[in-house]
Amino acid sequence: MTEYGRGPGSEPWHPQDPLYGDGGWEGQQAHAGQSAYGGQPQQQYPQQPQQPQYGGWSQEQQPGYDGQHQRQYYEGQGEPPYEQQFAGHAQPLQEGEWAAAGGHGPVPYAADPGDPYNQQPVAYGEQPDRYGTEDAYPPPQPPGRRRPDPEPEPEPAADEEDHAFFAGGGAPDEEEHELQSRRERRGAGRKPVKKKKGRTGCACMVVVLVFGGGLGGVGYFGYQYYQNRFGAAPDYAGSGNGQQVTVTINKGDGGWAIGQKLKDAGVIESAAAFVSALQANPGGKALQDGVYTLEKQMSAASAVELMLSPKSRSNLIIAEGLRNTAVYGLIDKRVGVAAGTTARIAKKDYKHLGLPTWALGHPNLKDPLEGFLYPSSYAVTKGQKPEAVLRSMVSQATAKYRELDLVKKAEALGLDGPWQLLTVASLAQAEGTSHDDFRKMAEVVYNRLEADNPQTYGRLEFDSTYNYVKDQSKIDLSIAELRKYDNPYNTYFSKGLPPGPIDNPGEEALRGALDPTHDGWYYFISMDGKTSKFTKTLDEHNKLVEEWNASRKKN
Structure with a gap:
């Protein structure tokens, strides 16, 4: 060459x-x-x-x-x-x-x-x-005739019983040697093929388990999805198993939150069933917060029906016009502490219970928390701390007074701040006998507070203020006795408003104080203990007093 x-x-x-x-x-x-080119004849030109x-x-x-x-x-x-x-x-x-x-x-x-x-x-x-x-x-x-290197020949298939997958081992040494020789003859430049690791029979079991577990998981979640989307919510049958349980529903809890609490307590089986039953009940929207005594394993419909009934309510109810001394006793009894415990805590820690700034710093107060234990329904259960209960009541009262805007409206009424407006509402609450009385009763207070009025000359002369100081509720009081008792709360002795509220007024009394009538009322009397009659002059008032005394003699 x-x-x-x-x-x-x-x-x-x-x-x-x-x-x-x-x-x-x-x-x-x-x-x-x-x-x-490999022995093929070429065309001559x-x-x-x-x-x-x-x-x-x-x-x-x-x-x-x-x-x-x-x-x-x-x-x-x-x-x-x-x-x-x-x-x-x-x-x-x-x-x-x-x-x-x-x-x-x-x-x-x-x-x-x-x-x-x-x-x-x-x-x-x-x-x-x-x-x-x-x-x-x-x-x-x-270049047009160049072809890639031929693919390696497939290895001969083994019988199932002799295959490495089932036998647990790789190819015999003779077969590996023959395969390696084939690769060397095909091209020295190629990378050697790594020997596959042998697989044991456990691999087959692992594949089966993984595949079966995947199918089971898909089936389970598919069933759950169908049940949640299309199936009926799980629910117990009947009205309970007789085992009572107490559930506390907070203010602002929605149907789902209430249902979840009932489910956690074992009352119902699912929150979804409770929501459906609550929506189906015509009175479902009237469900209130509070403490409810129910039974375990109740159907959702029976749980809703019982909660709408007063029989299940075990809340602490604070009525309109209650004085703090009565509220303290109710708290002691509900939480299970000795009598007088809540009153001592209120006197000691009142500054740390959430009072607004305008309610602090007033002198001669009998109880700084008077007027702030707002009348409502409270979820109070045995074992609770009295200070926690007091704080929730003060919080609700403060929120209501902010909602009614006492600070701004007190100035428009000529009062010295929201504290005096709250005191006027407490007087209207104490003297009124019905919700229709509160606006007229508030006008009586405002008219008598005028220092030069021709009827009382600046004195309120309310029996309720004297009773508050004495912590009593008497109606047969002599004028002589009332005028002699020297106390800032005694409006027969002192002019103007008492140092502070004398009870806890409700929302109707508060609204009456915010919007009094303007008819010229100065006097009032309740003839039957249910309704009040109002007059503008003392003579008209005295005639009603004589009628009331005559009615008492007949009885």
């Missing part, structure tokens, strides 16, 4: 030749009598004269030999002895040199100073033909 071409033999070019594959495949043709190209795969008609011979460049199909090339340039021999060279006889080449292989040129016919042997390089293929 020569340096830059192929001789008559079948040995291919060396892949490391610097001009190996240079220039493309456009002009390559198979040698006469020899098939190209008429030879056309061509000019030598640099580094190209071309044929050139050479002068001097009548076009009978053609030299072929870089195609590996035969190499004329007269060809001398360097860096891709062909130089033709002079006339006569072809004959001197012996026609087709071997002609030696001069040593190429740029020979990268440092080899001496050889003559034709001296190289052994190694094409088709193991030492030969495969013939070059054109």
